[in-house]
Amino acid sequence: MTRLFLVLAALLLGTATPAAAAPAPDVDGYVRAYLDHTGLPGAAVAVTHGGDVVRVAGYGHDAAGAPITASTRLPIASLSKSMTAFAVLQLAEAGRIGLDDPVTRHLPEFRLADPRGARITVRMLLDQTSGMADSAFPDLKLPQPHTLAGAVERLRDAGLADEPGAKFHYHNPNYEVAARIVEVVAGQPFAEYLRTRLFGPLGMTSSSTVEEPPADLSPGYVRAFGFAVPVTEPDWFTGGSHGVLSTADDLARWLVAQRDGSGALSPSSVALAHTPAPGRDYAFGWGTYRPGQLSHNGEWFSHTAAQILLPDGYGIVVLATTGLALDNDADTLAQGLAALVQGGSPELALPAGVVADRVLAGLMLLSLLLAVLGVVHARRWAARRGGWGPVTLRLLPCLLPGLVLVFLPDLMSVVFAGRQGTFGQILHVWPGVVAWLGFATLCALVVVIARVRAVVSGTTRPRREESGETTGVVAWGSANRRSGS
Known part of the structure; x- marks a missing residue:
């Protein structure tokens, strides 16, 4: 009886499914x-x-x-x-x-x-x-x-x-x-x-x-x-x-x-x-x-x-x-x-850098759009000039991208926990931010040139108009004097 039990146990164990091994990581x-x-x-x-x-x-x-x-x-x-x-x-x-x-x-x-x-x-x-x-x-x-x-x-x-x-x-x-x-x-x-x-x-x-x-x-x-x-x-x-x-x-x-x-x-x-x-x-x-x-x-x-x-x-x-x-x-x-x-x-x-570059690409398009609008509306902007002092102050924001570009190595040291590098090294680390700031600086420069030209043009035009009006008044007066004489 004992022998029969051992044989049956052996058969059962032999047909049991072994525990599945943990799969190797792929x-x-x-x-x-x-x-x-x-x-x-x-x-x-x-x-x-x-x-x-x-x-x-x-x-x-x-x-x-x-x-x-x-x-x-x-x-x-x-x-x-x-x-x-x-x-x-x-x-x-x-x-x-x-x-x-x-x-x-x-x-x-x-x-x-x-x-x-x-x-x-x-x-x-x-x-x-x-x-x-x-x-x-x-x-x-x-x-x-x-x-x-x-x-x-x-x-x-x-x-x-x-x-x-x-x-x-x-x-x-x-x-x-x-x-x-x-x-x-x-x-x-x-x-x-x-x-x-x-x-x-x-x-x-x-x-x-x-x-x-x-x-x-x-x-x-x-x-x-x-x-x-x-x-x-x-x-x-x-x-x-x-x-x-x-x-x-x-x-x-x-x-x-x-x-x-x-x-x-x-x-x-x-x-x-x-x-x-x-x-x-x-x-x-x-x-x-x-x-x-x-x-x-x-x-x-x-x-x-x-x-x-x-x-x-x-x-x-x-x-x-x-x-x-x-x-x-x-x-x-x-x-x-x-x-x-x-x-x-x-x-x-x-990677975060890839996502950040997509944001920078969007900012480059925004910079281009703002530059186009800035050039198109330069005369309207110049009409509110109020003198060269206020004009200069209103142009200062256009200098911001260039200033950030110049001081970029110092600013990047904040991002990288105090590690300081050269401008060339930043080109290796994050060329996208250099490209965006360079493009934004160029766009801002174009807007500044357009606005300054509009201000100069607006400054000289009234003088020509005033000269024309004065000439007309003098001519009208002379005509009256001739007709009255």
Whole structure:
């Protein structure tokens, strides 16, 4: 009887339907849909889960028409900061650097215009609380260095925005100084150190770091009125803070290393790199800006990047072929993938910059319409002139678009949280706003010319009429005198 029961149980278990496994996230489908919907020309993606690689792939193409693949080398921009932090922590583990050492202990030449700079520590560089900031030292607007040593040297003119350790300020020179410390303490160039001590041990054989964008870098794009316009990267200093070039294949290994260091760093140091100080949301090249995520994005003028670590073990990296703008294509795509791997159904939306450019296109049409009306009604406007003083005051609003255009770099620093750049850099970041302001300025100039001509014409015409009337009166008087005589 017992034997019969066991046989029946075996038959029942054998015919039972196994529980359905959770479907694998459709990374390919979502990325391709994102590219189609937004017009993003190309991207490279790495998705990992624990120690496993879920997907590495490239999609679309670069500005030269070459297909993006998992082995295409692209700039990872400020994702580089997390790698510089790893290098510093390696030296800290070896006892060669103390995170609370003053920077001057390792770099005696580190001197700021503000004497408080002597209190800046290595830790303050990594968590960006040194007090250095774009508001006190507008890095992008100044002549660029060509070496890490030069990057430290030029800080002699830098002030401080806050007391060291008091407040977070995202500032690339923090990581330039940190990379120079690695260079000096290790006794080898920073690029060589990363190659032998970080990239090599992690198997990131296609990765390297540069101090300036290389001439043979695959070109990227900027967006303008819905079009992706090919551009080359401007010449600027990237060492230590945003100079790593890598591939989706290599970055999958980097994501896996965030679990336990993969032999390049101890698990405790990895945890330190991921953990902001109490009350802050920035650790060492990683931030906790969004609940339940560790993340960081990166921006060059022609490319963007993003990396995310999720608490369930997923890691995501996206490299995109569009540059710094109102939003970050790589970050938007990475957030969509984060929702996807967590079982969500992320909606596709146009980038904010594309939507903003549509608004700007409408404003350009409005500027044209107002200019036409201003020219057509110039004489009517001039008839209310009331003298040149009031005319001048009434023309002043026409100068507004030109004034905004002239001061655009300063105004844009408000939009980009204090980051200050040059006019040429703004052309890369948001060409649409430059085009609109330039067009509006031209339209306003045409209206000003038409109104001034109308005022001048109206000023001279009454004199001619008065002269004609006077002549007529004199002639009439003379005729009367002749008839009376």
